Amino acid sequence: MYSPSDFPPFAVTVDLVVLTVRSDALCALLVRRGEAPYRGRWALPGGFVREFESVDDAAARELVEETGVAGLHLEQLATYGEPRRDPRMRVVSVAYLALAPDLPVPVAGTDAAAASWVPVEDVGALAFDHARILADGVERARAKLEYTALGTEFCGPEFTVAELRRVYEIVWGVSLDPRNFHRKVTGVEGLLEATGESTARDGGRPAALYRRGGASVLYPPLVRG
Amino acid sequence: MYSPSDFPPFAVTVDLVVLTVRSDALCALLVRRGEAPYRGRWALPGGFVREFESVDDAAARELVEETGVAGLHLEQLATYGEPRRDPRMRVVSVAYLALAPDLPVPVAGTDAAAASWVPVEDVGALAFDHARILADGVERARAKLEYTALGTEFCGPEFTVAELRRVYEIVWGVSLDPRNFHRKVTGVEGLLEATGESTARDGGRPAALYRRGGASVLYPPLVRG
């Protein structure tokens, strides 16, 4: 049906939209490009898929390289394949969405001049079509928060209801009633698992600490604002 | 940062999961392969992305070639890039989901021996990893029916509430109360647009005919079963 001469060769890369909630803002991990094209411009972290590596594995590898942390939530976002998206050659990029709790400091990648968490509201022009990819990733994260347990991925291994609520408030940019949020979130079967511990790290009355439960879909869904 | 010698060359293809509702079943469009590997095996329609064509354009082109119809709903599903998914070479495939009303007869593609609508329940082994791709497409369609207006894509340009309900019943494999379904679906702002016409093609009392409205997200969502 086809032979190697039948198809044009493509480069395949992965690009990562890594989001976290820190200092009252939804932030994305960006790297500053050290080479042309777009030298000095911010870009999404990413890199080439290797010859004997699956695309998913390439994304997981890059994520560990960039954040220094394994085990983060990682899911495919979309694939971008316009002919001119990279000026040098035909590149198809598979974008992934990763969610992280507030990590210490981004690890400077091997081939990136600098890496930084940037509030998504403050992101200016990015290299290639990365602004579009980042926007798609943010939109996906916002949408999935409604009907999946994804919000807990932004929290550490143990967290309070209030910390989870702040994740939702920051990602959606709304304010939620603490009492109703508490009722809904503790009422969803399998979302939260009580640890029995409590903490007063937020000030005020100590709050119960929870772990992520097994549930991945939320029924009923949380509703935006 | 990188040069043509830095990256391994990949072939990039598009694969289509084309779904329709016909004769009481959710059916997928399959083609029988005329060449090795998997000669004679059913597979998803698809083909190579051309050198100066975007990946999305390639999917749209293949969809028209296979169905003979333009303007169908088409969205990216996922990208599959395991190293050995094609035994001959490294192929990354971008899969798309398309929904179609009950079309006349599938058009035999140029390089496919035969094309046919096959109920998804009856699909056996497929070439490559196409069984997995098909399963992902079916699952996506089922999920999106809940909270988007996608169900109307399975209907013709004008349809009755009962025809839309049968789509949901068949795709989800459940039975829905006609009265409650009618109330919900006509209550969702912007989902349906009355034509003023009616038809008795389903027998019984004539039913009002509707067109797709502008809404694409459904709030509140329909609920499965």
Next chain:
DNA sequence: TCTCCTTATCGTCGATCTGACGATAAGCCT
């Protein structure tokens, strides 16, 4: 034409869920 059968459409009812918000609990700070 009249009766029956089929499907469409409208209403009703109790259970449940939602959002707004009052009340109380349980820490820390001074």
Next chain:
DNA sequence: AGGCTTATCGTCAGATCGACGATAAGGAGA
């Protein structure tokens, strides 16, 4: 001890849901 902060529980009216009764409006056949 008194006040401040946040956590957690309750209440209540309105919206929504599923189950299902009632009526409408065609066609088929006696």
